[in-house]
Amino acid sequence: MPSDSDQIASRRKFLQFLAASPLLVGSDLAAWAAETPSRLPDPMIWSPRALDKLIASPKDAINVFDFEPVMQKNVPPAHFGYMASGIDDEVTLRANREGFLKYQIRPRRMVDVSKVDMSVDFLGMKFDSPIIVAPTGGHRGYHADGESAVARAAKTGDHLQILSTQATTSIKDTIAARGKPIWFQLYATNKFEVAKHHVQSAEAQGATVVAITVDRSGGRNQETLFRLMKNDTRDCKQCHDNSSMAASQRSKPIYEGADLSGLQNIQSSAMTWDYAKRIRDATKMKVVLKGILAWEDAKIAAENGFDGIIVSNHGGRSDEAGRSTIETLQEIIEVSGSMPVFIDSGFRRGTDIAKALAMGARGVAIGRPYLWGLGAFGQPGVERVLELLRLELRAAMQQAGAPSIKHLVPAMVRHV
Ligand SMILES: Cc1cc2nc3c(=O)[nH]c(=O)nc-3n(C[C@H](O)[C@H](O)[C@H](O)COP(=O)(O)O)c2cc1C
Numbered sequence: 001m002p003s004d005s006d007q008i009a010s011r012r013k014f015l016q017f018l019a020a021s022p023l024l025v026g027s028d029l030a031a032w033a034a035e036t037p038s039r040l041p042d043p044m045i046w047s048p049r050a051l052d053k054l055i056a057s058p059k060d061a062i063n064v065f066d067f068e069p070v071m072q073k074n075v076p077p078a079h080f081g082y083m084a085s086g087i088d089d090e091v092t093l094r095a096n097r098e099g100f101l102k103y104q105i106r107p108r109r110m111v112d113v114s115k116v117d118m119s120v121d122f123l124g125m126k127f128d129s130p131i132i133v134a135p136t137g138g139h140r141g142y143h144a145d146g147e148s149a150v151a152r153a154a155k156t157g158d159h160l161q162i163l164s165t166q167a168t169t170s171i172k173d174t175i176a177a178r179g180k181p182i183w184f185q186l187y188a189t190n191k192f193e194v195a196k197h198h199v200q201s202a203e204a205q206g207a208t209v210v211a212i213t214v215d216r217s218g219g220r221n222q223e224t225l226f227r228l229m230k231n232d233t234r235d236c237k238q239c240h241d242n243s244s245m246a247a248s249q250r251s252k253p254i255y256e257g258a259d260l261s262g263l264q265n266i267q268s269s270a271m272t273w274d275y276a277k278r279i280r281d282a283t284k285m286k287v288v289l290k291g292i293l294a295w296e297d298a299k300i301a302a303e304n305g306f307d308g309i310i311v312s313n314h315g316g317r318s319d320e321a322g323r324s325t326i327e328t329l330q331e332i333i334e335v336s337g338s339m340p341v342f343i344d345s346g347f348r349r350g351t352d353i354a355k356a357l358a359m360g361a362r363g364v365a366i367g368r369p370y371l372w373g374l375g376a377f378g379q380p381g382v383e384r385v386l387e388l389l390r391l392e393l394r395a396a397m398q399q400a401g402a403p404s405i406k407h408l409v410p411a412m413v414r415h416v
Pocket residue numbers: 082083084096134135136137164165166185213290312313314315316317344345346347365366367368369
């Protein structure tokens with residue numbers, strides 16, 4: 001009878017053998033086996049996720065991660081790098097994923113969950129799903145069908161879509177493809193006339209809510225982007241005119257008709273509560289603040305009657321604070337009263353979404369995963385990404401004993 005230590009030693013040898021196998025070089029398993037030789041085998045060793053084995057069609061995907069390597073193959077390295085990048089050491093980017101491990105679900109039993117209702121009401125608008133398409137810029141850089149493909153996919157699952165200031169398709173055309181009003185995300189800049197122009201144009205085109213992004217106050221070192229740009233042999237100037245700030249923005253539909261003289265950049269380094277209130281006064285749309293991360297700011301937003309906030313660290317790409325949004329959520333819910341709180345950054349699984357909803361978020365926005373689907377397969381890719389997230393959320397709700405969103409309650413989540 002071999003002793004425990006013999007067994008561990010032989011498992012270690014087996015893993016080291018696997019790690020050295022030419023078949024596995026470069027696979028996730030090789031890295032795992034090399035780093036953790038003394039750990040007992042994991043089911044993953046029987047079906048390692050090999051980054052060179054790409055799915056051939058959206059229906060082959062078993063989770064959202066399957067799309068990213070296909071996108072990486074399809075799109076220019078610089079565009080992929082822009083999507084993937086965080087900032088500096090990408091600590092916040094990783095924290096967004098690791099944060100979910102600090103929360104566990106406490107499921108309830110003997111609840112009829114044979115039917116699950118995931119419908120929600122966001123500021124007076126009804127949707128079939130609490131999963132939101134987050135605003136991300138320049139969809140045509142990932143697929144020729146751009147924002148319209150994303151809109152049509154959002155329509156299939158009846159998801160709220162938030163369109164970026166940096167979108168390559170107009171709000172009007174996106175609404176036509178979506179078949180329902182969308183929200184407009186605003187980079188307010190430091191020039192009030194530009195912000196005013198954008199919200200008035202968005203309102204005229206049919207957007208119902210403006211989400212003012214408040215977390216882009218400074219510069220950022222997107223190291224993964226800059227490294228991958230060096231692998232790109234294309235001449236970026238063919239598509240990106242960076243000769244001036246006005247020239248770099250002119251191609252974005254929302255800037256049409258705006259006076260860009262004196263515009264330094266799209267960041268809002270001078271953003272104050274008064275500036276946000278002036279924007280609110282310039283539109284009839286509801287106003288949500290995107291990028292709130294401290295309870296003090298959530299409290300001010302609630303006290304000043306803002307229509308909602310999005311707890312977001314921009315997917316780890318606005319600063320390198322190191323804190324995940326899921327860890328930030330509770331302190332914000334505690335002071336927000338009836339003001340709706342939404343969240344994004346790092347959500348990849350139905351259980352991630354269920355945890356945030358149970359903790360009090362009204363909706364959860366997704367960024368990169370739908371871009372992976374878009375870059376990989378266009379509209380069908382985005383559709384499948386959203387479908388997988390819906391399926392996972394539905395299963396998570398059933399397993400938690402929650403037949404509808406209102407049944408996801410704080411007692412179902414425990415912080416460890
Ligand atoms: C490629 C890319 C572009 C983005 N562009 C914008 C933008 O134009 N405006 C904005 O407010 N947020 C933007 N974001 C942030 C997203 O709205 C969202 O906060 C973030 O992607 C959520 O994190 P996740 O990607 O981990 O899901 C962008 C994110 C990515 C990945």
